[in-house]
């Protein structure tokens with residue numbers, strides 16, 4: 222690395238860990254895997270921001286980055302927050318301490334570090350990384366990313382830019398309603414989401430959906446299934462993916478429902494954005510090659526037939542899933558550096 226080289230950092234604040242990465246002027250990431258530091262969000266903003274700054278110093282040392290060459294930081298966190306990183310006044314699952322309500326995360330970190338900071342929500346950050354990994358940082362392409370976790374996150378990138386929207390709620394893909402009655406095998410099911418909607422993508426395509434809706438629905442029809450013997454439905458839900466991978470028929474059916482839900486959702490996105498690529502991340506594809514390929518094939522099977530021009534639309538797997546958020550945040554910081562000529 223030349224002595225003049227400038228570096229930006231990506232900081233992904235999750236529920237229990239902060240994940241760091243660095244991106245240099247050549248567009249290379251300087252940390253191949255994960256560089257983690259414990260998150261202390263539950264203790265409120267002062268402690269949490271201090272912890273992010275401390276972890277950043279440690280990450281610089283781990284990656285061999287001269288702190289003086291660090292010129293900007295991209296931050297991403299779970300929402301809900303405004304497009305500028307002001308957390309919701311109502312608080313949220315990840316920011317329960319009362320001092321978080323209405324707190325300006327971006328400005329708080331900027332003043333602590335003395336460096337310009339950009340902000341994205343975690344789904345949008347991961348979507349940006351997935352997009353740039355396919356199309357490069359200078360592009361005019363459009364992609365839609367869906368990441369299956371406890372909930373369903375993701376984002377939409379059009380013309381190379383993140384759609385964050387007027388209030389920062391752009392790309393809240395999990396709460397888009399889908400015509401779920403079209404999915405075979407879930408007749409009579411009412412999939413409720415934590416957000417109050419019935420039949421949105423997250424209500425069928427998330428770990429929460431397995432625990433709350435899909436597993437109880439399928440176990441009611443198959444009371445002799447081994448998972449019925451586990452008293453705690455949350456524990457049973459965590460075993461569904463492993464059993465599905467090993468070929469358990471009921472658990473495969475649960476994942477087939479999730480894939481078809483995603484197929485219906487992607488069809489909606491195809492008709493809104495006519496994208497260059499669809500990207501899937503999270504637990505369902507961080508599996509064996511066989512299971513991942515089967516899942517992608519089932520997503521396609523769940524999509525209504527496409528126009529001839531759009532039939533070859535690729536469905537990609539999100540690369541470097543665990544570090545996607547930090548990488549996307551770093552890419553957003555690099556965008557700011559370019560735009561401001563820093």
Ligand SMILES: [Zn+2]
Nearest residue numbers: 396414416421
């Ligand atoms: Zn919802």
